[in-house]
Amino acid sequence: MTTVQSPPAPTAALRPKVVARTGLYAVLAANVAVVTVFFVQAGFASNALIVLGRLAGLYGALLMAFQLLLVARLPWLDRRIGMDRLTLWHRWAGFSLLWTLLAHAVFITFGYADSSGLDPVNQLIDLTETVEGVLRAVVALALIIVIGLVSARFARRRLAYETWHFIHLYTYIAVVLAFSHQVAVGTTFVASPTATAYWWTLWAVALGSVALGRVLLPLWRNYRHQLRVSAVVPENDNVVSVYVTGRDLDRLPARAGQFFLWRFLTRGRWWQANPFSLSAAPDGRTLRLTAKAAGDGTAALRHLKVGTRVFAEGPYGAFTTMHRTRPDALLIAGGVGVTPIRALLEELHGHAVVIYRVSSDRDAVLYDELRDLARAKGAELYLVTGPVAPDKLAPGELARLVPDVADRDVYVCGPPGMTATVLRSLRELGVPKPQIHFERFSLAG
Missing domain, CATH: 3.40.50.80 (Nucleotide-binding domain of ferredoxin-NADP reductase (FNR) module)
Known part of the structure; x- marks a missing residue:
């Protein structure tokens, strides 16, 4: 058997995964340092519990913004780290966020209760009734607790993906409520014009990344490429290959080993996004996916009609050369x-x-x-x-x-x-x- 002789694959001094991972860690560490400096500059309350509560709240806001960045599906990060690892880090950050915000609520409530002489329950009720933005924060925390519970392994395995995903979308409501709470009562937020500009910029970058990676870029690519089913080929009784063509596919930055989230725009399937890998290297003319029937959605692929419009999000994944x-x-x-x-x-x-x-x-x-x-x-x-x-x-x-x-x-x-x-x-x-x-x-x- 002859062996293809090719130049050795170049060994980079710094691997792409290492560069991206180090960059993320550096960004998070730098922002932790900035938030800590702003916190110190804003001054301390007389009550240690309130001090700890405010600091936990600030770190919680930072973690929430960082979570958004991890699931924004930005191509530069995704190609170097991979959606699976970014999603795993998002999960870890989510549980850290849950405990951080719980600490924020407990420390603040007990801290003010210690100063006022009220019991913690009545103190929390008093804060929600008298302080602007606290009720919104309580609702946001309740949403995050629910999302955390349904994301736990024991619950996640019992929920359909669509149900879990729908509940998870409430995270964005929690983000808006939490940010409005920070704007209303955040001491550090209004401590200086620099601190205010920092927090507005942080949230703009986080939410803008989500809008770019998960909305604007997919819409633009699908408008540009106009994807359609060109052939459906059964491989055996349970597996089918679907060929997709479109305009200017040579300008679609897809590589062998990556996958797309595919939506086939038929009456019963337009709302379902199924992730399937490319089963052939992109050639600039056609994309091919090959799927095994694992439910009603995937089983229906063999009944797709030629010409069916396709909405594809991606390409995603770091499983490449x-x-x-x-x-x-x-x-x-x-x-x-x-x-x-x-x-x-x-x-x-x-x-x-x-x-x-x-x-x-x-x-x-x-x-x-x-x-x-x-x-x-x-x-x-x-x-x-x-x-x-x-x-x-x-x-x-x-x-x-x-x-x-x-x-x-x-x-x-x-x-x-x-x-x-x-x-x-x-x-x-x-x-x-x-x-x-x-x-x-x-x-x-």
Whole structure:
């Protein structure tokens, strides 16, 4: 078998993920420092509980703005970090925000209660009745508590995605209410013209990022490209490929390994956004997605009519060749997770090994394409079939198939259980973390 000889993939002095992650940390740390300085300049209350409550409130406002930035879907961040990790950080920040705002409410209430002689419950009632903006803050906190509860794992697993997403949208109401509370009674907010300008700028950037990444950019791209279904091709009884064409697709910044949130504008589906990876590298003329029937929505894809209008948000994801560190690669796919792997193989240079893990031969979607593509590119392809146990992707098996695995970039995509197993195997084989690339595609189909 001949091997394609290509120049080694350049190893950047600073990897894109490191640059983006460090930048986010630096921005957050700088803003924490600025908020702390403004807090000190505003002066301290005589009551220590009130001081702690005000500081917790300021950090809560900062966390809320930072949360918005994480889910704004800004292309620069998304291509370098990935929606799955940004969403995970958003989740962590959300629970931190919940506890910070609870601390703010408790410290402020008990602090004023200590000064007035009222019990905490009556003190809270008095504050809501006499101080402008406090009632709005209480409503905002109640909304955040509800959102936090439905976002907890035990509740999230029991809710339909659409239900969870609808409840989550109330976050924006909470943001507006919290900001109006800060404007009305925030000591630090009005401490100086500089502090006031800072907070207005912070919220403008946070909300503007959301508007740009989640509204304006998708609207502009869909207006520009006018996407439509050009073909629907069943791959087997449960899997279908949908081909989408449009105008100027060569100017759409999509890469192999990325995914879109697809809306097919039919009467019963226009409101549903399904995340599916590209199953072929973008060629400037056509986009292809391949999906397995996992419910009524995905099962209906095979009944789409040619010419159906498509509204696509994206491209999203950092599962691309942008993050390569080595000249050779190992691609590991499980089940329908083969879709971004097949697209990546098309774009990769250097020698590649592809391992495709399925239960049986009939589950090997796109296998013929993979085989032909591997042959054309001089890649090695292994189809691994059989039950889950014994583990056929254990460290010994991987080392047997790919002896130089530690010298390759490794891309992994498949069901969560398989992905976790493979990642453990790679760690045991000593594959450096920067060479391991994966995204939790449970977020993305």
